[in-house]
Amino acid sequence: MNLWLRLLATIWAAWRGAPLVPPGDVSRMNFRVWPHDLDVSLHMNNGRYLGIMDLGRLDLILRSGLWRSVLRHRWTPVLDGAIIRYRRELRAFKPFRLETRILAWTGATLLIEQRMLSQNRDGAEVLNAIAIHRAALYDRRAKAYVTIDRLMREIGIEATSPELPDHVAAFLAAEDALRRAG
Numbered sequence: 001m002n003l004w005l006r007l008l009a010t011i012w013a014a015w016r017g018a019p020l021v022p023p024g025d026v027s028r029m030n031f032r033v034w035p036h037d038l039d040v041s042l043h044m045n046n047g048r049y050l051g052i053m054d055l056g057r058l059d060l061i062l063r064s065g066l067w068r069s070v071l072r073h074r075w076t077p078v079l080d081g082a083i084i085r086y087r088r089e090l091r092a093f094k095p096f097r098l099e100t101r102i103l104a105w106t107g108a109t110l111l112i113e114q115r116m117l118s119q120n121r122d123g124a125e126v127l128n129a130i131a132i133h134r135a136a137l138y139d140r141r142a143k144a145y146v147t148i149d150r151l152m153r154e155i156g157i158e159a160t161s162p163e164l165p166d167h168v169a170a171f172l173a174a175e176d177a178l179r180r181a182g
Helices: 004-014 046-064 067-074 148-154 166-182
Strands: 027-032 075-086 093-107 108-117 125-139
Touching: 004 027, 004 046, 027 046, 027 075, 046 067, 046 075, 046 093, 046 108, 046 125, 067 075, 067 148, 075 166, 093 166, 108 148, 108 166
Parallel strands: none
Antiparallel strands: 027 093, 075 125, 093 108, 108 125
């Protein structure tokens, strides 16, 4: 992993940042594209988008207080599936913002949306990439996934899942089809 400095900066900023209350609050993190993020086309490598998105999900875990339960119970965060749409390239030294939010959940699965946004020359906001992640927490002792109801109780939140947006329902249907095929 060559995101060590960004990882340390994420942890430091999360402990200094305001707490997040899921599912409504959004994690917002600012980054810049560095030369080691680039591919041979001199824009950010497609794998780097996903690596930086890992940091956004970590920020959500840290600032929501979920990290305490993860450590106490020795739960393992698991990314079960993802879909990403690259919209506009990010070139060297371009500043951008990563937004991470919980869209909905079902049983033991969190559905997380992440967006990378920058500004064009006239200052208008540009969507560079959007991704939907299917994530969960695995309890190794119980050999089972942690239900989202339990997860929410652990961080002191009583909430019901927002309704699944159509594009998320389509993503889940595609994930189920892939699971059956494999």
